[in-house]
Amino acid sequence: MTARSSSSGPFPARSVLVRRGTIGDFDAPGPRPPLVPDGILHWAKWGLLPISSIMRVATHEPVISLTYDDGPDPAETPELLDVLAARGVRATFFVLSDRVTAHPGIVRRMLVEGHDVQLHGDDHTDMTTVPAPEAVRRLRRAKAAVEAVTGHRIRSFRPTYGAVNLATFLGVRALGMDVVIWSAWAEDWFDVPAQQIADRAVQALHPGAVVLLHDTNDPVPTPAGPTRPTVSRAEVADRLLDGVSASGFRTLPLSQMLDRYPPVRSLTFRRPRLRNIAALPQRLGSVSRAMNSSTR
Numbered sequence: 298m299t300a301r302s303s304s305s306g307p308f309p310a311r312s313v314l315v316r317r318g319t320i321g322d323f324d325a326p327g328p329r330p331p332l333v334p335d336g337i338l339h340w341a342k343w344g345l346l347p348i349s350s351i352m353r354v355a356t357h358e359p360v361i362s363l364t365y366d367d368g369p370d371p372a373e374t375p376e377l378l379d380v381l382a383a384r385g386v387r388a389t390f391f392v393l394s395d396r397v398t399a400h401p402g403i404v405r406r407m408l409v410e411g412h413d414v415q416l417h418g419d420d421h422t423d424m425t426t427v428p429a430p431e432a433v434r435r436l437r438r439a440k441a442a443v444e445a446v447t448g449h450r451i452r453s454f455r456p457t458y459g460a461v462n463l464a465t466f467l468g469v470r471a472l473g474m475d476v477v478i479w480s481a482w483a484e485d486w487f488d489v490p491a492q493q494i495a496d497r498a499v500q501a502l503h504p505g506a507v508v509l510l511h512d513t514n515d516p517v518p519t520p521a522g523p524t525r526p527t528v529s530r531a532e533v534a535d536r537l538l539d540g541v542s543a544s545g546f547r548t549l550p551l552s553q554m555l556d557r558y559p560p561v562r563s564l565t566f567r568r569p570r571l572r573n574i575a576a577l578p579q580r581l582g583s584v585s586r587a588m589n590s591s592t593r
């Protein structure tokens with residue numbers, strides 16, 4: 298196993314570049330399609346790597362990374378941290394700089410307890426919807442604000458809604474960060490029971506998975522107006538971690554996983570495929586509240 302820091306450039310030679318389809322659906326039951334070499338991508342690899350995103354890592358070992366977006370949230374994050382501490386689990390938090398500035402103590406606690414803190418943006422604006430110079434300005438300011446609290450360099454940026462375009466890539470690269478999406482999710486922006494969210498995440502686990510979760514219950518826009526999930530993020534984590542251990546997986550913070558295993562990268566210029574609102578009633582069964590079709 299070679300440490301990422303020992304590689305000569307920003308992209309480890311062992312990076313695996315695959316088509317988006319090879320990653321599979323984010324909620325598909327594991328295992329995922331094999332990481333087959335692709336002729337065109339292979340030859341174009343070095344030209345495409347700078348505009349590719351990390352989706353997961355390449356390994357057959359039962360290791361995953363739990364990643365939490367949108368915090369820190371004083372209403373949900375501390376209890377979630379209690380659960381992770383009690384379980385001896387270290388996760389990764391993709392934080393919003395406005396929230397970090399408002400609640401720096403929660404971020405300091407994350408670091409003391411061994412979690413990984415990376416960047417999700419400033420106030421959850423979709424950076425592909427603002428002019429490129431503004432996006433870069435916002436990212437630079439957000440990164441500096443988070444680093445002022447963490448005291449270490451931020452290496453990873455997870456775009457809000459997983460939305461990236463060329464300008465975002467250039468800005469992120471110029472700021473010395475890499476783009477990290479995910480390969481599994483729990484669709485935890487729906488207001489459904491904790492067990493249901495946990496089950497969804499557990500069935501999507503696969504070796505090397507990067508799992509998208511949230512540590513806040515902020516309102517999400519829906520066709521019927523903003524709706525606030527009521528599920529306890531701590532309870533979701535408790536049940537999810539039961540499932541993770543029962544399935545034989547172990548967790549690692551993202552930066553450690555990336556140090557140990559080759560990153561699997563893909564081109565994700567569009568938003569990741571999201572649930573069609575029309576399909577929700579069947580999908581959620583008895584759950585009557587239709588939620589929006591986007592991640593937060």
Ligand SMILES: [Zn+2]
Nearest residue numbers: 366367457593
């Ligand atoms: Zn988000």
